Amino acid sequence: MSPETEQKIQRSFAAQAMMETLGAQITHISKGTVQIEAPILPGSLQQHGFAHAGLTFAIGDSAAGYAALSIMPDDHEVLTSEMKIHLLAPAKGDLLVAKGRVIKPGRRLVIVQADVYARTGAQEVHIALLTGTMIPVPIA
Amino acid sequence: MSPETEQKIQRSFAAQAMMETLGAQITHISKGTVQIEAPILPGSLQQHGFAHAGLTFAIGDSAAGYAALSIMPDDHEVLTSEMKIHLLAPAKGDLLVAKGRVIKPGRRLVIVQADVYARTGAQEVHIALLTGTMIPVPIA
Amino acid sequence: MSPETEQKIQRSFAAQAMMETLGAQITHISKGTVQIEAPILPGSLQQHGFAHAGLTFAIGDSAAGYAALSIMPDDHEVLTSEMKIHLLAPAKGDLLVAKGRVIKPGRRLVIVQADVYARTGAQEVHIALLTGTMIPVPIA
Amino acid sequence: MSPETEQKIQRSFAAQAMMETLGAQITHISKGTVQIEAPILPGSLQQHGFAHAGLTFAIGDSAAGYAALSIMPDDHEVLTSEMKIHLLAPAKGDLLVAKGRVIKPGRRLVIVQADVYARTGAQEVHIALLTGTMIPVPIA
Secondary structure (H helix, E strand, C coil): CCHHHHHHHHHHHHCCHHHHHHCCEEEEEECCEEEEEEECCHHHECCCCCECHHHHHHHHHHHHHHHHHCCCCCCEEEEEEEEEEEECCCCCCCEEEEEEEEEECCCCCEEEEEEEEEEECCEEEEEEEEEEEEEEEECC | CCHHHHHHHHHHHHCCHHHHHCCCEEEEEECCEEEEEEECCHHHECCCCCECHHHHHHHHHHHHHHHHHCCCCCCEEEEEEEEEEEECCCCCCCEEEEEEEEEECCCCCEEEEEEEEEEECCEEEEEEEEEEEEEEEECC | CCHHHHHHHHHHHHCCHHHHHCCCEEEEEECCEEEEEEECCHHHECCCCCECHHHHHHHHHHHHHHHHHCCCCCCEEEEEEEEEEEECCCCCCCEEEEEEEEEECCCCCEEEEEEEEEEECCEEEEEEEEEEEEEEEECC | CCHHHHHHHHHHHHCCHHHHHCCCEEEEEECCEEEEEEECCHHHECCCCCECHHHHHHHHHHHHHHHHHCCCCCCEEEEEEEEEEEECCCCCCCEEEEEEEEEECCCCCEEEEEEEEEEECCEEEEEEEEEEEEEEEECC
């Protein structure tokens, strides 16, 4: 992956105010895989005191989308067309880690997947699986 | 729908810190349908200045979940098992409106759907369709 | 819808050997909606004597796909990119009826939905809901 | 996995007339994974002469379902509640191979995945990814 592609991903991420609201950060980028971490902030909780599915979805979808972006030409970006999330276990722990990857690259569509884990100390519990479709679009 | 059920929904919603972070409010409850509205706050934007998919998902999933809760016995709540979201158009407008409804009630699973609209003045644009599965669980 | 479009749909359907294996027929075509019916043949059953999910999926996916095709230019066809099916009730009855429709047309993607019913006499039971993505492709 | 569980799976599969119509066979069973193969019969084709998505779905869904069944108590079976399929490449080759596995076991729900490959000689092309939800039900 070129430094330009990595910069493009970092710039796009930095421009997402929602990621700042959620305290999310990119912690790994390589060709075809991107990792995003987020603390479980007091403002990100659901009614039982676990992380809200909206947080899990937001970082899972972003990790999957940036994984797709990491294999795009530099004059393209990607949009989520559809995304399915399975919630596998309560999102409780020190922080959430979303690991996105490309399942099937394509000129018209990129099929992606992400796993989200709740990390407590050195332990990671698999809390969500996302599978979806990204659309490449030329940057205006 | 009994006043107890409506109170249960309002209490559960009020306990979701994420809904406050996003500025979301319940604007309609009836048996089998729930409506949630949210402004597009500066902290809820994605990189193009539209509402983030995380916001659209969060209120769509909640509207669908509370629609399921509105038909549950009062000693049960619901959890999202899985949810698919189709993003149909950019989420730009004055505010977002999520309308959840029950497709198929069941003792073990409730199948739900939600439509999310971006409202500008009197006009609503359909920006997302969600379809998913809620699991009834006895309140501990 | 032009007669050419209707002929294109009928020709495409007639070329699907699987539809003949399943005994399926198109029973209605209009702009944006297509209906397909299939008997529950002895060779289409699952282990409890109901129609197999493969039959329900096949006619639901086809009805949704042809609904998308009904709004395409005549030099394009469509392919299913992804499809989610919720199975709502046992597929038992005289025959299955799949009703496909377009949720969101687009040049790059068409979002579609289909409902499948099991019909017994005059009664229809809703047995499946499908939601998915069709890709328009130029006919070679 | 006990011999009883393997027999339960084989009996259930043998009772599915649709599997015989499609020429499908179980080629591997172990705890948490099941493999099903099917030839691309003349009666299983779509309009371009490739295998129909109905075939790909039917064997992918069955492989995922039997993977779930392989971890169930012997007095339970499973039903598909919902299943999403991504079609990744044209289904052309000598035969199709579906490999199902359990992502997350549970007493109330089992989350499953299946990959379907088109095999030509020694080469396998990944043609579909399925992700879905199975419900355990007591055998009547």
